[in-house]
Amino acid sequence: MAAARPAAQPRRVAARSRATRADAVATLREAAEPRSAEAGAAPPRRKRLAHEAAILQAAERVFAGAGFGGATMAEIAKAAGLPKPNLHYYFGSKKALYRAVLERTLREWLEPADCIVATAEPREALERYIREKMRLSFARPYASRVWANELLHGAPELRTTLVRTLRPLMRRKVAVIDQWMAEGRMAPVDSSHLFFTIWAATQTYADFEVQICAVLGCASLDRAAQARATQHVVSLILRGCGLA
Amino acid sequence: MAAARPAAQPRRVAARSRATRADAVATLREAAEPRSAEAGAAPPRRKRLAHEAAILQAAERVFAGAGFGGATMAEIAKAAGLPKPNLHYYFGSKKALYRAVLERTLREWLEPADCIVATAEPREALERYIREKMRLSFARPYASRVWANELLHGAPELRTTLVRTLRPLMRRKVAVIDQWMAEGRMAPVDSSHLFFTIWAATQTYADFEVQICAVLGCASLDRAAQARATQHVVSLILRGCGLA
DNA sequence: CCTACTTTTGACCATTTGGTCAATTATGCG
DNA sequence: CGCATAATTGACCAAATGGTCAAAAGTAGG
Structure with missing residues (x-):
């Protein structure tokens, strides 16, 4: 053929x-x-x-x-x-x-994790990571939605990519967080699930924007609303990690 | 016709x-x-x-x-x-x-919010709400995914339902949280966004299960893993709300 | 059994859609 | 210019799909 x-x-x-x-x-x-x-x-x-x-x-x-x-x-x-x-x-x-x-999309999505390294200050690194994820959600909502859609339906096209690319990277990042916790630099949390929560909390602003706008009663989130959302996610999660 | x-x-x-x-x-x-x-x-x-x-x-x-x-x-x-x-x-x-x-799905999804009333104890009510959402995510992943899919694509079929049903309900629940904060019973957070974060953090286990399993390196989340995830989300968010 | 009804089902469209192809038009280069 | 290669495009097709229909098969009550 x-x-x-x-x-x-x-x-x-x-x-x-x-x-x-x-x-x-x-x-x-x-x-x-x-x-x-x-x-x-x-x-x-x-x-x-x-x-x-x-x-x-x-x-x-x-x-x-x-x-x-x-x-x-x-x-x-x-x-x-x-x-x-x-x-x-x-x-x-x-x-x-x-x-x-x-x-x-995957390439763009992985980049922000670069700042999570053992030598960094936990609070600063996590805050920067969350802020970058929020920025991406607001800047490239379509990309986020295509990705979410693919996952939603069982990742038929990139199941192997998840295992071969995302998983190794996450193992390294999780190790960094675990090291921070072992050094007593942040409260003990499940580091893998911490990432899941951060991903969910940030990308929800891209993926489920309609729902958020419907609840808030606005047509879309302007700059100020984006800043408010970002501040909320950052402070909630940092406090959840004992980094307030 | x-x-x-x-x-x-x-x-x-x-x-x-x-x-x-x-x-x-x-x-x-x-x-x-x-x-x-x-x-x-x-x-x-x-x-x-x-x-x-x-x-x-x-x-x-x-x-x-x-x-x-x-x-x-x-x-x-x-x-x-x-x-x-x-x-x-x-x-x-x-x-x-x-x-x-x-x-x-909408009907099932709204039910857990019943426990959020002004007379309840904030910590207990929120924990119960989060646990119930987690239980639903694990028990009915398909329903969650259909809902997520609809939102993802701009909610063409239920935009009006969101505004006419979800929004009024959320206004009431948000008012309850705000009252709790005004009474100094929990740390000040943005109550609307608190719900967005809870929804995102809990439903991610249904919607993006493949990604989570790929990162964790398991075929699916067994009972123990579900309990661990639930504990993580509950403690992270409660601590984030100053309810630890 | 008869009558009125609900339900079931195989066969059948009209339309949409991913993909193809051959012919045509640019474009770079010696 | 003249030639080879890259890019463009209108027309087309086979397959899939939502939906339809008419005939058949239950089913309840008299």
């Missing part, structure tokens, strides 16, 4: 055979930042990068709004301002595009 | 015209507990109730697993052990069935 094929459109063919593989990481590198570091290839055309970014952004919004099953390639194409076959030319399939969106 | 129609299957026709209306509450009463309190109608047949319950349960599981867009009526029918036209006979349309699932 992938072999016998007219010699035209080599890039697209490559993308399709790639998408068939289960190797999520490879798909990530190639689909999200295609050929940026490839052997003797010409430097990526500006237009290509721009189009891919536009598609990715449109896909993120549409997937966030309707889930994988509810989103349609036609809608994504319209949102990106490109004809539908173009999406397939760049990303191969709906699933590959979806995965590209997810992988990009 | 709904008018000219052979006189047969009156119930089904009624269900369809009902589903067309935007009145979610009416749909709730009729679809979830059909004709239980209707005028001179015969007592509901046992079989009917059993079938409706089976469909509702199957729908909950399938909607939770694939979202509204990704779920198919055929799959729900198979899960319920009934032929597909039967679903339409009982619930009229996919959307009406989806809404019936949501409305049932």
